[in-house]
Amino acid sequence: MKPDSKEKIACGVAGVGYLGQHHARIYHELYSSDLVGFYEPSDDAAQKIKDTYGCKRFESLAELGRACDAVSVVCPTDQHADVAIPLLVQGCHLLVEKPLCTSSTEAEKILRTAKENHGIVQVGHIEHYNPVMDYLEKAVVAPKYLTVDRLAPFQPRGTEVGVVLDLMIHDIGIALALVSSPLQSVEAIGVRVLSSTEDIANARLVFENGCVANLNASRVSEKKAREIRVFQDSGYLSLDFMNQKGHFIQKEGMSLKRNEVPVEKGEPLALEIESFLDCVIKAKTPKTDGSFGKSALEVALSVTQKIESGW
Numbered sequence: 001m002k003p004d005s006k007e008k009i010a011c012g013v014a015g016v017g018y019l020g021q022h023h024a025r026i027y028h029e030l031y032s033s034d035l036v037g038f039y040e041p042s043d044d045a046a047q048k049i050k051d052t053y054g055c056k057r058f059e060s061l062a063e064l065g066r067a068c069d070a071v072s073v074v075c076p077t078d079q080h081a082d083v084a085i086p087l088l089v090q091g092c093h094l095l096v097e098k099p100l101c102t103s104s105t106e107a108e109k110i111l112r113t114a115k116e117n118h119g120i121v122q123v124g125h126i127e128h129y130n131p132v133m134d135y136l137e138k139a140v141v142a143p144k145y146l147t148v149d150r151l152a153p154f155q156p157r158g159t160e161v162g163v164v165l166d167l168m169i170h171d172i173g174i175a176l177a178l179v180s181s182p183l184q185s186v187e188a189i190g191v192r193v194l195s196s197t198e199d200i201a202n203a204r205l206v207f208e209n210g211c212v213a214n215l216n217a218s219r220v221s222e223k224k225a226r227e228i229r230v231f232q233d234s235g236y237l238s239l240d241f242m243n244q245k246g247h248f249i250q251k252e253g254m255s256l257k258r259n260e261v262p263v264e265k266g267e268p269l270a271l272e273i274e275s276f277l278d279c280v281i282k283a284k285t286p287k288t289d290g291s292f293g294k295s296a297l298e299v300a301l302s303v304t305q306k307i308e309s310g311w
Contacts, residue, residue, distance in 0.1 A: 008034040009277055012068035014061060014083050016040045016049045018157055019097065020074035026273045027072075028053045033277055039064045065090035070280050072273070073097060078160045081106040084121075088113045093120040095276045099169050099300060100293035102161065107294040114290060122276045122286035123293030125173040127226075129272035131263050132241050133174070136230070139237060139248065139261075140178050146230045147214040148174065151221035154194055158219070162190065162197030164304045165297075168217035172205075172303070173288070173296040174228065181209035183299060190307035193220045203303045237261075 011027040013020050016038045027035040037056030040046040046057045058064040064071065065087045073083050073096040080101040084094055088110070100107050100123045114121045127133055148171040158166045176183075185206045190198030199220045205213040226241035239246030239261060246261040279286045 008032060009280055010034055010036045010067060010069045011277075012036050012058070012064045012071045013038040013040075014064060014071055014073045014087070015075035017042065017045050017074070020072065021045070021049060022269055023072040023074055023095075023273065024049050024053060024055075026270050028055075030270075030274065030277065032274075032281065033070075036067050037064065061086055062090070065092050068092055070095070070277065076160050077158075077165060078102050081110060084110050085113050088117050088119045088121075091117055091119065093276075093280045095122045095124060095273065096293070097124040098126070098173075098293065099123075099161075099165050099297045100290065101297065102165070104294070104298055104301070107290075107297055111290045111294060120276075120279055120283075120286065121290035121293070122272075122279065123288045123290060123296075124272065125170060125288040125293065125296065126268045126272050127170050127174055127241055128177065128288050129275055130241050130244065130268040131266050131271075132228075132239050132244055132246065132261075133177075135246075135261055135263055136174075136178060136228070136237070136239065140230055141232060141234065142209075143178060143211050143230050143232045145212050145214075146175060146178065146228060148216065148228045149225050150215075150217045151223060151225040152219050153222065153224065154199070154220045159195040159197070162195075162304060162307075163199050163201050163217045163219045164188075164190070164203070164300050164307070167219055168201055168203065168215055168303065169296055169300045170226075171213075171215045171217070171228075172203075172299045173292070175205055175213040175215065176292075176296060176299065178230070179207050179209070179211045179213065181207040181211060184208045186299070186302050186306055188303045188306035189310060190304075198304075198307050201303070201307060203306075205299070239263075 188203040190201040193199040235250035
């Protein structure tokens with residue numbers, strides 16, 4: 001279904017827990033959307049959204065799908081395919097939180113179902129909608145080396161997958177977009193700390209054009225950090241995704257000059273959802289569409305396999 005650009009899009013959320021509640025908030029706030037309702041198994045989480053926004057709690061995904069044009073899928077990763085596919089069959093366009101799912105087979109089925117039902121699938125690689133990424137996409141030209149650190153304190157939420165699929169996949173997607181070259185090889189190591197899968201991981205991605213990306217992720221850190229450094233012939237960029245600031249050190253003859261990066265700050269999730277709704281209204285391909293999400297997932301799975309082979 002393609003809504004008229006002058007009408008509000010009927011939107012819903014499948015899963016209104018920790019992150020899904022923010023999807024609901026933004027759909028409620030945006031002019032282009034009408035938060036019709038949500039599906040949520042937890043009574044406590046559901047009641048909070050009903051009380052806050054006065055929208056309907058649907059008893060099934062089928063009911064949600066019939067009522068909505070666009071739905072955010074914000075359930076645990078291992079349930080993404082089971083939730084997304086029935087909604088696509090009902091004609092919904094989807095914003096599926098990252099990672100797209102947990103296997104290439106599931107990803108292929110989601111993409112095939114979307115194509116068969118003329119549905120848009122956008123994957124929630126949120127950093128691609130962060131104003132910092134807007135700057136990087138303009139400033140990064142033929143990078144030689146990049147390193148990314150993504151650190152977070154431990155939360156039981158998300159541990160149905162390892163830290164590679166939970167956190168590092170953000171930076172895998174960033175590297176794929178900035179380097180824009182086929183991947184040649186992957187090396188990785190991971191450590192289990194509090195969960196049954198890796199909680200700390202390092203990956204070294206080597207691309208065919210010679211660029212190397214070094215990615216570090218931890219979900220057992222005492223501090224939060226989302227930082228990237230990119231080295232190229234024109235200079236060195238250092239940016240902070242979390243605080244949306246950074247600097248660019250450029251060569252001027254035989255000296256180096258530091259310039260602060262002009263980043264226009266904004267809430268990445270709101271920008272991501274606005275972009276999703278714009279794609280629905282204009283029938284455009286999302287910046288992080290299903291194919292992109294599948295590519296990032298396959299690299300993440302390769303990293304995970306390398307880690308597990310070392311245990």
